Every structure is written in structure tokens, then in C-alpha cells.
Amino acid sequence: MILKVLKYSFSDLIRSRWSYVYLAFYLVLGFVLLFLNDNLSKAVITLMNIVVVLTPMIGTIFGIMYFYNSREFTELLLAQPIRRRTIFLGQYLGVSLSLSLSLVLGLGIPFILYGITQSSQIWDFATLLISGTFLTFIFTGLSIFIGLLNSNKIKGFGYAILMWLFFAVIYDGIFLISLVVFDDYPLDKFTLFASFFNPIDLSRIMILLKLDISALLGYTGALFQKFFGTGQGLIVAFTMLLLWVAGPMFLLVKKSSKKDF
Amino acid sequence: MRLTIVSILLFLLVQVGHTSTWNICSTCPMQTLEEAILKAAPLDTVRVQKGIYTCSDLELRKPITLIGEEGAVLDGLGTGYVLKILSDSVSISGFKIINSGRSYTKDFAAIYTYRANYFTLSNLEIVDPFFGILLEKSKNGTVINNLIYGVSKREADSGNGIHLWHCKNVFVENNEVYGLRDGIYLEFVDDSQVIENYTHNNLRYGLHFMFSNRDEYVDNVFENNxxxxxxxxxxxxxxxxxxxxxxxxxxxxxxxxxxxxxxxxxxxxxxxxxxxxxxxxxxxxxxxxxxxxxxxxxxxxxxxxxxxxxxxxxxxxxxxxxxxxxxxxxxxxxxxxxxxxxxxxxxxxxxxxxxxxxxxxxxxxxxxxxxxxxxxxxxxxxxxxxxxxxxxxxxxxxxxxxxxxxxxx
Incomplete structure (x- = not known):
């Protein structure tokens, strides 16, 4: 049943104009970057800046928009003998999957045409796409959850954007200020720890370390490199990202089962 | 600088008429380097033909030219210095030098000069030395076209490829050094040139200056040090x-x-x-x-x-x-x-x-x-x-x- 809802949401989004605009955006971005740069490594770095900021934002906005727009259909579904969990998880997965597909196809096609598969950059690029996909799932989930909490569209939108802003900018600001203020204390463990609680930071650092600029990071970087460089560290990082996906999903299911529509 | 080299060469040329050449090989009348150096008169030439020759702490106390032909190898037996140059106007070229000694208290080197002026060290291949070429208080020399390499792992128990200490007017050109501590090291070295060398994959520095004035280094490549x-x-x-x-x-x-x-x-x-x-x-x-x-x-x-x-x-x-x-x-x-x-x-x-x-x-x-x-x-x-x-x-x-x-x- 969940697959049916998923399929419906997915095909609904796939047919919508915005998915194509999103896909086209990434296609154009990919081709233009490669056209201007001609250097896969540099293109991957530029892309990182974009992916890490943009995918969460698009996930957030799409998630909340879709939730509010399909409210009538959701209510129709709720009247059917279908479990609530099925409905909302199905919708959530539908939105995240279609967005991720746009991302992977939109960036994948230009880079594959440029021969990324024969290049040593393939793993950096794969990390980039994987973290982009993770970020899409995480932020779509969070924004649908916010939608569930707020019946008022304006409020919901506001909170969702604020949530994105928090993770994309404000968190780093607080992080930076606390690092500067507590300068006299050993901070490397704190740095590692704090970066786990923001999926955007986590993905950014994972990609940065892959991109061989880890040497810039000095002693702190050595710690990070040691941590993420090992299979264990990578497993921990991915587990953390998975938890970040699972958390909103869990909240979503819990909230939806109690919500009074 | 170049002028002095030219003048040395001219000087040597003039002397050539009076000098003789000694050949060393396994079937020659003369079979060891020690013997040849003992018998050679100042400004003689010793030609070493293909083969492996043991050569440990061999001191050169007269102006002499040592030429290694293709396949001539000097084996230091891992005990100490290989060649010690203690006289002016010594020229060494063409050898492959292996097994020079290692020590924590002494700066053993494959080639060592002390108060030796007008020397030329060229076309040498020095394999895994402690110090490759160590020049002390020597002036007006040339170190050219040498290849020095090792497999050093730690700074504490490795030496430098080309090490100059209290030298003046030395010309270091077109050498390749890798896998040592410092590629080229100049300490208290004045008026010297380091040109077109390639040092890579050394533990510490590709090129290192300390207390050295009026030197120049041009057209070198320093990679991955x-x-x-x-x-x-x-x-x-x-x-x-x-x-x-x-x-x-x-x-x-x-x-x-x-x-x-x-x-x-x-x-x-x-x-x-x-x-x-x-x-x-x-x-x-x-x-x-x-x-x-x-x-x-x-x-x-x-x-x-x-x-x-x-x-x-x-x-x-x-x-x-x-x-x-x-x-x-x-x-x-x-x-x-x-x-x-x-x-x-x-x-x-x-x-x-x-x-x-x-x-x-x-x-x-x-x-x-x-x-x-x-x-x-x-x-x-x-x-x-x-x-x-x-x-x-x-x-x-x-x-x-x-x-x-x-x-x-």
C-alpha cells in the first residue's frame, strides 16, 4: 500500500513542472560548470558549495509546498481504510525520491558525458551525490514534519525556511562564535562532535576531506582525517546521516498518527 | 665562479702532459683503488673499470682524478665514509657508491671533503647513504649531475643528500635527490649557486639555507618534500x-x-x-x-x-x-x-x-x-x-x- 501512495506522489511530482525545472537547473549547472572549468576536480568543489546549500533548501521548500498543496488529496486518502503511516511515509518518500532523482540525473548526466567514470574523481563525485541525496531526504522529512505541526500555511512556510536557515547559516554562526569564545580550551573533540549535529556541516566536511584539502585543516583536520579516513569513521558518519533521515521520519509517523485532521 | 672553474681546467690541461693514467680492473695489474692512489703521483688520473670495489674510509691526500667507467661500483661495506677528500683539486666522476656507513654520532658520508678546494664531483649515483655528499670548509667546487637517493623513514636517523658546511663559491647543478632528510643543505655557505636541481620526496626540506649569504638558487624543482x-x-x-x-x-x-x-x-x-x-x-x-x-x-x-x-x-x-x-x-x-x-x-x-x-x-x-x-x-x-x-x-x-x-x- 505504501508503494501505491509513493507511486502516486512520485508520478504526481514527476509530471509537475517544478521537477523538470529542478532537473533542468542541475543539467544546465553541470554543463556550464564543466564548460567553464574543464577541470573535474574544480567543478566538484564548486558543485559542493551549491549542493550543500541548495539541496536542503529545495528539499525544505518542495516538502512543505507539496504537503500543503496535496492537503485535500491527503484528506481524501485519510477517509479510506489506509493506515496513516502509509499515507504520510508514502508522500514523504515520493517527494524525496523525485527530488533526489532530479539531482542525480541532473548532475550525473553532464559529468558522465564528460567522462567522470574514467576519472579518479569518481568517488568524490559519488560522495557529493550521496550526501546531496541524504540532505534531500533529511530536509524534506523535516519540512513535512513542520507542515504537520502547523495547519497555518504562512506559519508553516516561515518555520520551514527558518529551519533551513538555522542549519545552513545560524548553526555555523553559533559554532564559530563558541569556538572563538572558548579558544583557551582544547576544542578538537568538540568540533568533531558539533559537526555531527548539523547534517549540512557533516556532508560538507565529508566532501572536503575527500577533496584532499584536508591538509589545510591542520591539526583539527588531522583528527577529522583520522576519524573519517578510517572505514569506521565513515560508517559512523553515514550512520549519523541515516539517523538524521530516520529521526524526522519517526517524528512524522508519530505526529501523523495523533494529529486531528 | 665560472672563471675559477675554467682556470682550474686550463691548469689541469697544462699539467696533462706530465701525468699518467692508472687503470684498475679485476684482470689488470692493479686491482684495488688503495694501491692505485698510493702509487699515483699528484695530478694523475685513475680509471676504474666495471666491477665492484670495496672502498671504506679511503683518504685522498693528493690532487687526483678518479673516473669510474660504466658499471664501476664502490662498496663502503657500511662501516664509515667511502671517499674522504682532504686535498685540493680532486675530481671524482662516474661511480655508483653503495653501503656508506650510518651513525648517530658521526656524519658519515659517501663523499666527504674537508678543507678541499677546487673539487669536482660529477655523474655519481649514491644509493641509500647517511649523508650523500658532505662538504666541509671547502671552496670553489662543483657538484654536478649526481643522483642521490635513499629510503629514509625518520628524520632522526637520516642525513642530507648534499650538505655544505662553511663553504664558499660552490656550484651545485643538475642533481637529483630523493628519499633523504634534506635534499640540499647549506649552512654558513656564501656566494654559491644552486641551479636546476630536482629534489623530491625528502622527509624535511628540498633545499635548506642556514646563515648563508649572497647565494642564489635558480630553476630548481621542489616537489612533494x-x-x-x-x-x-x-x-x-x-x-x-x-x-x-x-x-x-x-x-x-x-x-x-x-x-x-x-x-x-x-x-x-x-x-x-x-x-x-x-x-x-x-x-x-x-x-x-x-x-x-x-x-x-x-x-x-x-x-x-x-x-x-x-x-x-x-x-x-x-x-x-x-x-x-x-x-x-x-x-x-x-x-x-x-x-x-x-x-x-x-x-x-x-x-x-x-x-x-x-x-x-x-x-x-x-x-x-x-x-x-x-x-x-x-x-x-x-x-x-x-x-x-x-x-x-x-x-x-x-x-x-x-x-x-x-x-x-
């Missing part, structure tokens, strides 16, 4: 047309300048180094025509640097162009090309109409709290950099390029 070149406590050094590539690591840099006065850094290329140039307490240095590409920090300026001039350099795609640890600035950065420059040029004179600020706020923050580097390339950092650019508060407000070039040089 612990750090490329360290120049310390020296005056009037000319650094020209060298390439510093991929000296990459947590504490690595292309060029380190520490207490350097009146030097010239011209037309060098710094590519993919963690820090391109690290400058500490250096004054009256001109940097011009250099290329800084894809470095972590192109230039990191520490304290006590005055009246340095940077002009007509290219800064392309570095994570940080310039890092400064104080608000005071006495150096000039006018007339460079910065790839991060976003200004415009309305009067089309090739010079940007808006000044460029090479020090970003984030580089200032990272200087004070190194851990914050983890926020590199995050959106927040871009935002604070932008706001600092608009109204500088923390970065030196006179550190400006007033004439940033629109095109690269």
Missing part, C-alpha cells in the same frame, strides 16, 4: 624561476623565509602547497612575477615583516590569498592579479577601479582559532567575508591592492 625550501637567517639570497609543487601536509609549505633580509623572490611557481610562502621576520624582500596557484594559503605573513614589496604576481584559485596575524601592515601589495577579484575596470586601462582586499575575515579568524577552519566553504563564512569586505573591522585596513590587475600576468 616535507617542505619545499627553508631559508633562514640569511641575507642577499636570490630565488628565481624555481617550481614549488605539492608540498602538502598539515605543517607543510613551499617556501619558508625566517629572518631573511634583502632577498629577491622572482618568477617562481607555487602550486598545490598547503602554504605557498610562509614569511616570518623578513624584511626588504621583493616578490615579483611569481605564480601562486591552488595553494591552501598563498602567503602567510607572521610577525616582524617590514617593507616587503609584492607586485605583478598571479594569485589563482588559492583557498586563502594572504593571511596576516596582526592589524599592522608595512608591506605593499599593489599591482597583482587576484583571481578572486570581483571589481570592474570602466576606463579599460587594465587596472581594476575598486581596490582589492586580499586578507579575508575568515583567514583572520582561522589565525586566532585554528579549529574554525572546519567551517571552510560554509555559507556563513561566505557571508561574514562579504560583510568584512564591505566594511573592514578586523583585517588590516591598509592592506589593499590599489591597482589590482584585470588580466593575469
Amino acid at each position: 616535507g617542505a619545499g625550501v627553508a631559508v633562514m637567517f640569511s641575507k642577499f639570497i636570490v630565488m628565481k624561476e624555481n617550481r614549488f609543487t605539492h608540498n602538502w601536509g598539515t605543517a607543510s609549505y613551499g617556501l619558508l623565509l625566517k629572518e631573511i633580509y634583502d632577498a629577491e623572490v622572482i618568477d617562481n611557481a607555487f602550486t598545490e602547497n598547503t602554504i605557498g610562502i610562509f614569511i616570518d621576520g623578513s624584511t626588504r624582500i621583493n616578490y615579483t612575477g611569481n605564480l601562486f596557484e591552488q595553494n591552501g594559503w598563498a602567503i602567510k605573513v607572521s610577525g616582524g615583516c617590514y617593507t616587503n614589496k609584492f607586485y605583478e604576481n598571479n594569485f589563482i584559485g588559492n583557498s586563502f590569498d594572504i593571511s596576516y596575524n596582526s592589524k599592522m601592515n608595512d608591506n605593499s601589495f599593489n599591482g597583482n592579479y587576484w583571481s578572486d577579484y570581483t571589481g570592474y575596470d570602466l576606463d579599460k586601462d587594465g587596472i581594476g577601479d575598486v581596490p582589492y582586499r586580499p586578507v579575508k575575515l575568515f583567514s583572520y579568524i582561522v589565525n586566532n582559532t585554528p579549529e574554525t577552519i572546519i567551517l571552510l566553504r560554509s555559507l556563513f563564512v561566505d557571508i561574514i567575508n562579504f560583510s568584512e569586505k564591505v566594511s573592514p573591522v578586523f583585517t588590516p585596513d591598509d592592506l589593499i591592492d590599489n591597482q589590482p590587475s584585470i588580466m593575469s600576468f
Whole structure:
């Protein structure tokens, strides 16, 4: 049943104009970057800046928009003998999957045409796409959850954007200020720890370390490199990202089962 | 310098008529190097043919020319020095030298000179030595076309490829050194040239100057060393047309300048180094025509640097162009090309109409709290950099390029 809802949401989004605009955006971005740069490594770095900021934002906005727009259909579904969990998880997965597909196809096609598969950059690029996909799932989930909490569209939108802003900018600001203020204390463990609680930071650092600029990071970087460089560290990082996906999903299911529509 | 070499050669040529040549091989009347050197008169030539010859702590106390033919190998048996040159006008060429000794108390070397002038060491291949060529208190010599390599793992138990101590007028050209501690090391060495050498994969520095004045190094390549070149406590050094590539690591840099006065850094290329140039307490240095590409920090300026001039350099795609640890600035950065420059040029004179600020706020923050580097390339950092650019508060407000070039040089 969940697959049916998923399929419906997915095909609904796939047919919508915005998915194509999103896909086209990434296609154009990919081709233009490669056209201007001609250097896969540099293109991957530029892309990182974009992916890490943009995918969460698009996930957030799409998630909340879709939730509010399909409210009538959701209510129709709720009247059917279908479990609530099925409905909302199905919708959530539908939105995240279609967005991720746009991302992977939109960036994948230009880079594959440029021969990324024969290049040593393939793993950096794969990390980039994987973290982009993770970020899409995480932020779509969070924004649908916010939608569930707020019946008022304006409020919901506001909170969702604020949530994105928090993770994309404000968190780093607080992080930076606390690092500067507590300068006299050993901070490397704190740095590692704090970066786990923001999926955007986590993905950014994972990609940065892959991109061989880890040497810039000095002693702190050595710690990070040691941590993420090992299979264990990578497993921990991915587990953390998975938890970040699972958390909103869990909240979503819990909230939806109690919500009074 | 060149004149002296020519005069030596002329001198040798004149002498040739009076000298004889001794051949050494397994079937010759003379079979060991010791015997030949004992019997040879000053200015004689000893030719060593193919074969492996044991040669440990062999002292050369008269002017002599040793020539190794193809396949001539000197085996030091791992006990001490291999050849010790203690006389003027010795020339050694063409040997492969293996098994020179290792010690924690003595500086054993494959070739060692002491108070020897007018020497020539050429076309040698030195395999896994402690020190490769060690020159002490020697003047007017040439070290050319040698290949020195080892498999050093730790700084503490490895030596340097070419080590000069208290020397003058030495010419080090076209040598390749890898897998040792320092590639080439000059300590108390004046008026010498280091040209067209290639040092790579050494544990510490590719080239290292200490207390050496009026030297120049030109057209060398330093790649993948612990750090490329360290120049310390020296005056009037000319650094020209060298390439510093991929000296990459947590504490690595292309060029380190520490207490350097009146030097010239011209037309060098710094590519993919963690820090391109690290400058500490250096004054009256001109940097011009250099290329800084894809470095972590192109230039990191520490304290006590005055009246340095940077002009007509290219800064392309570095994570940080310039890092400064104080608000005071006495150096000039006018007339460079910065790839991060976003200004415009309305009067089309090739010079940007808006000044460029090479020090970003984030580089200032990272200087004070190194851990914050983890926020590199995050959106927040871009935002604070932008706001600092608009109204500088923390970065030196006179550190400006007033004439940033629109095109690269």
C-alpha cells in the first residue's frame, strides 16, 4: 500500500513542472560548470558549495509546498481504510525520491558525458551525490514534519525556511562564535562532535576531506582525517546521516498518527 | 665562479702532459683503488673499470682524478665514509657508491671533503647513504649531475643528500635527490649557486639555507618534500624561476623565509602547497612575477615583516590569498592579479577601479582559532567575508591592492 501512495506522489511530482525545472537547473549547472572549468576536480568543489546549500533548501521548500498543496488529496486518502503511516511515509518518500532523482540525473548526466567514470574523481563525485541525496531526504522529512505541526500555511512556510536557515547559516554562526569564545580550551573533540549535529556541516566536511584539502585543516583536520579516513569513521558518519533521515521520519509517523485532521 | 672553474681546467690541461693514467680492473695489474692512489703521483688520473670495489674510509691526500667507467661500483661495506677528500683539486666522476656507513654520532658520508678546494664531483649515483655528499670548509667546487637517493623513514636517523658546511663559491647543478632528510643543505655557505636541481620526496626540506649569504638558487624543482625550501637567517639570497609543487601536509609549505633580509623572490611557481610562502621576520624582500596557484594559503605573513614589496604576481584559485596575524601592515601589495577579484575596470586601462582586499575575515579568524577552519566553504563564512569586505573591522585596513590587475600576468 505504501508503494501505491509513493507511486502516486512520485508520478504526481514527476509530471509537475517544478521537477523538470529542478532537473533542468542541475543539467544546465553541470554543463556550464564543466564548460567553464574543464577541470573535474574544480567543478566538484564548486558543485559542493551549491549542493550543500541548495539541496536542503529545495528539499525544505518542495516538502512543505507539496504537503500543503496535496492537503485535500491527503484528506481524501485519510477517509479510506489506509493506515496513516502509509499515507504520510508514502508522500514523504515520493517527494524525496523525485527530488533526489532530479539531482542525480541532473548532475550525473553532464559529468558522465564528460567522462567522470574514467576519472579518479569518481568517488568524490559519488560522495557529493550521496550526501546531496541524504540532505534531500533529511530536509524534506523535516519540512513535512513542520507542515504537520502547523495547519497555518504562512506559519508553516516561515518555520520551514527558518529551519533551513538555522542549519545552513545560524548553526555555523553559533559554532564559530563558541569556538572563538572558548579558544583557551582544547576544542578538537568538540568540533568533531558539533559537526555531527548539523547534517549540512557533516556532508560538507565529508566532501572536503575527500577533496584532499584536508591538509589545510591542520591539526583539527588531522583528527577529522583520522576519524573519517578510517572505514569506521565513515560508517559512523553515514550512520549519523541515516539517523538524521530516520529521526524526522519517526517524528512524522508519530505526529501523523495523533494529529486531528 | 665560472672563471675559477675554467682556470682550474686550463691548469689541469697544462699539467696533462706530465701525468699518467692508472687503470684498475679485476684482470689488470692493479686491482684495488688503495694501491692505485698510493702509487699515483699528484695530478694523475685513475680509471676504474666495471666491477665492484670495496672502498671504506679511503683518504685522498693528493690532487687526483678518479673516473669510474660504466658499471664501476664502490662498496663502503657500511662501516664509515667511502671517499674522504682532504686535498685540493680532486675530481671524482662516474661511480655508483653503495653501503656508506650510518651513525648517530658521526656524519658519515659517501663523499666527504674537508678543507678541499677546487673539487669536482660529477655523474655519481649514491644509493641509500647517511649523508650523500658532505662538504666541509671547502671552496670553489662543483657538484654536478649526481643522483642521490635513499629510503629514509625518520628524520632522526637520516642525513642530507648534499650538505655544505662553511663553504664558499660552490656550484651545485643538475642533481637529483630523493628519499633523504634534506635534499640540499647549506649552512654558513656564501656566494654559491644552486641551479636546476630536482629534489623530491625528502622527509624535511628540498633545499635548506642556514646563515648563508649572497647565494642564489635558480630553476630548481621542489616537489612533494616535507617542505619545499627553508631559508633562514640569511641575507642577499636570490630565488628565481624555481617550481614549488605539492608540498602538502598539515605543517607543510613551499617556501619558508625566517629572518631573511634583502632577498629577491622572482618568477617562481607555487602550486598545490598547503602554504605557498610562509614569511616570518623578513624584511626588504621583493616578490615579483611569481605564480601562486591552488595553494591552501598563498602567503602567510607572521610577525616582524617590514617593507616587503609584492607586485605583478598571479594569485589563482588559492583557498586563502594572504593571511596576516596582526592589524599592522608595512608591506605593499599593489599591482597583482587576484583571481578572486570581483571589481570592474570602466576606463579599460587594465587596472581594476575598486581596490582589492586580499586578507579575508575568515583567514583572520582561522589565525586566532585554528579549529574554525572546519567551517571552510560554509555559507556563513561566505557571508561574514562579504560583510568584512564591505566594511573592514578586523583585517588590516591598509592592506589593499590599489591597482589590482584585470588580466593575469
